[in-house]
Amino acid sequence: MKLKTDGLILKAQNIGEQDKLVTVLTRDCGVIRAFVRGAKNMKSSKSAATQTLTYSRFVVYTGRDTYSLDDAVSEEMFISLRNDLESLSLAQYLSEVIMTVAPEHVEAPDFLRLILNALYLLSEKKRPPLLIKSAFEMRAMSLAGYMPDLVACQNCKCYEAEPMYFLPKRGMIFCEDCVSLDGELKIPLNPGVLTSLRHTIYADFNKVFNFALPDDSLKILNMATEQYLLYTLEKDFKTLTFYKSLNQLN
Ligand SMILES: [Zn+2]
Incomplete structure (x- = not known):
């Protein structure tokens, strides 16, 4: 054929x-x-x-x-990506995520659009790399059928709380009153990070990268999205390890 x-x-x-x-x-x-x-x-x-x-x-x-x-x-050819090791290594990680979660042998126009948009913004430096990474991770996971539930606290159903805790292992949020005190990883989200995290999965497709956060909040968002992806996929991404070694992001 x-x-x-x-x-x-x-x-x-x-x-x-x-x-x-x-x-x-x-x-x-x-x-x-x-x-x-x-x-x-x-x-x-x-x-x-x-x-x-x-x-x-x-x-x-x-x-x-x-x-x-x-x-x-x-x-x-995304020429400017090739001249910048940090951008290139992030692009290679996004590719590895796609190879892991995108479907095989059936149409995948949304995945293609998502990574092309991400590579364009990365190569033109239109957004901070961590913002592109976080938004891409969450939207790729959602497209692949792993959408977390970020609507409200899982227990009391409150919508806003400061902080709201994100539990990457479960893909759920809990308010301060309802979060359990066991050893499971909980990432406290300020209202800006919570709004951004919701945006990455609930915003219209063509607006997924359209938000802004201060650097310190962006690091928290990045921790939340990366941990969610790693817990859910149970896979080590060599390209991510390399990207982080360039940035000392831990
Ligand atoms: Zn609650």
């Missing part, structure tokens, strides 16, 4: 002298691994269009068990 689509190259490995094996988030087939014949020939447009973190249009051929890509043309 032959299908024209577009997507973001998440990972590219060389195969032999001429070919590549790429992992791509496509609009119409979700995450797929596909062979690209002749992709290492520098004269071929396929060479640039199948580099990691390049958004391209291409034709996907589906065989019985394999995919191959052809006629690849790059649309956006």
